[in-house]
Amino acid sequence: MVKRANGEGTLSKRKDKSGKVIGWRAGVTVGYKPDGSQDRRWVSGKTQAEVQEKLRALQSEIHTGMLSDTEGLTVAAYLTRWYESKERAxxxxxxxQSYRDTGRLYIVPHIGRVKLEKLRPLDVEHMLSGMTKAGKSPQLLAYALRVLKMALRQAVRWQMLPRNVAEGITAPRFHRQEMQVWTAEQVAAFLDVSQEHRLHAVFYLALMTGMRRGELLGLKWRDIDWEKARLTVRNNLVAARYEAEEGRKLHGKPVLSKRELTLQTPKTAGSRRTIVLSPGTIAKLKEHQARQEAEKANAAEAWSCEGYVFASELGTPTDPRSLGRAYSHIVRKAGVPPIRFHDLRHTAASLMIHRKIPPKVVSERLGHADVAFTLRVYAHLYDDQREEAAFDLSDLFPRSGGAPN
Structure with a gap:
């Protein structure tokens, strides 16, 4: 008997206990496993013609190199591998952790048990429909779909799938929350009240530079060049979330993630920047430095010499939650419209734009990737400047007898 080559396939009948033919089955050897046994793929159907058609399609995938190798993984098991690859990268x-939470809460409950190789566009639609019925927002649906697309894109690169079945699915449309900023008068009112707080300078710097919260809290004294009146953004202090140890509980409930203050590199390459400071900002920082020296003397040996500009009263990094509570208290006391701390960044951009600072300078000061992004985000703030762009030749040339000279 001649041995069949890999990819030729075998066709056989499927019978019930009584010997009655109930269908057909075909198998194809695609290679060998590490233990030396054959690695086979199977297709089945009710009729011989149906199975032969599936067999031809399977053989075509083998010959074109498009055969997937998912090792029988479910979507849930594959996502775990993908998360780990992101950590290694x-x-x-x-x-x-955001990817993990999205997978655990929204993707896995709907399609987690589906075999990766059998995942279809309709399964993805089913996931979105299930989230909609559960009352989830369009923004959340769009993000869950985005995470799934990224994960499946990697599966294609790893040659586990021939194509990304989620690519053809359109995310639901939603209206982005309108940007909220303070007027110059509201900024002045807020800063006036904030002077009572020991971290008044952090609020002042946020509004004068547009620095992100993590960039402000990660700033160190060595990052400030007093002579040239500028600072360099080198760090980003964040409350990072990691996967908690298995079995850990708090108040009888399982803990899924742990929180830890971490000093990281800035958000993007553009975020690593040097910002020129005004004389008023330099004065605020010097006042803050003197206040911190007094706190250091008071703390004595308990002081942690880590060099943070906006440290705690013991010199340790300031927790973003503590800063957030102080900020909310000052906002209420000042009687200004409540906006997020991150909106101080937008307010700073608004103040710069209204002072007619060129878009490129605004973009560099904020640490945006490019000026085009700045123009898109703050397009509505440039309305006044667009109106000024409508001019007549008479505005440029002296007129004599009704015509330009």
Missing amino acids: GVKPNTV
Whole structure:
């Protein structure tokens, strides 16, 4: 008997206990496993013609190199591998944890048990429909779909799937929350009240530079060049979330993630920047430095010499939650419209734009990737400047007798 080559396939009948033919089955050898046994793929159907058609399609995938090798993984098991690969690639801990949470809460409950190789576009639609019925927001649906697309894109690169079945699915449309900023008068009112707080300078610097919260809290005294009146953004202090140890509980409930203050590199390459400071900002920082020296003397040996500009009263990093509570208290006391701390960044951009600072300078000061992004985000703030762009030749040339000279 001549041995059949890999990929030729075998066709056989499927019978019940009584010997009655109930269908057909075909198998194809695609290689060998590490233990030396054959690695086979199977197709089945009710009729011989149906199975032969599936067999031809399977053989075509083998010959074109498009045969997937998912090792029988479910979507849930594959996502776990993907998260681990993101960690190894150096993706920020909070980003990886966001992927984990999205998978655990929204993807796995709907399609987690589906075999990766059998996942179809309709399964993805089923996931989105299930989230919609559960009352989840369009923004959340869009993000869950985005995470799934990224994960499946990697599966294609790993040659586990021939194509990304989620690519053809369109995310639901949603209206982004309108940007909220303070007027110059509201900024003045807020800063006036904040002077009572020991971290008044952090609020002042946020509004004068547009620095992100993590960049402000990660700033160290060595990052400030007093002589040239500028600072360099080198660090980003974040409350990173990591996967908690298995079996850990708090108040009788399982803990899924742990929180830890971590000093990271800035968000993007553009975020690593040097910012020129005004004389008023330099004065605020010097006042803050003198206040911190007094706190250091008071703390004595308990002081932690880590060099943070906006440290705690013991010199340790300031927890973003503590800063958030202080900020909310000052906002209420000042009687200004409540906006997020991150909106101080937008307010700073608004103040710069209204002072007619060129878009490129605004973009560099904020640490945006490019000026085009700045123009897109703050397009509505440039309305006044667009109106000024409508001019007549008479505005440029002296007129004599009704015509330009």
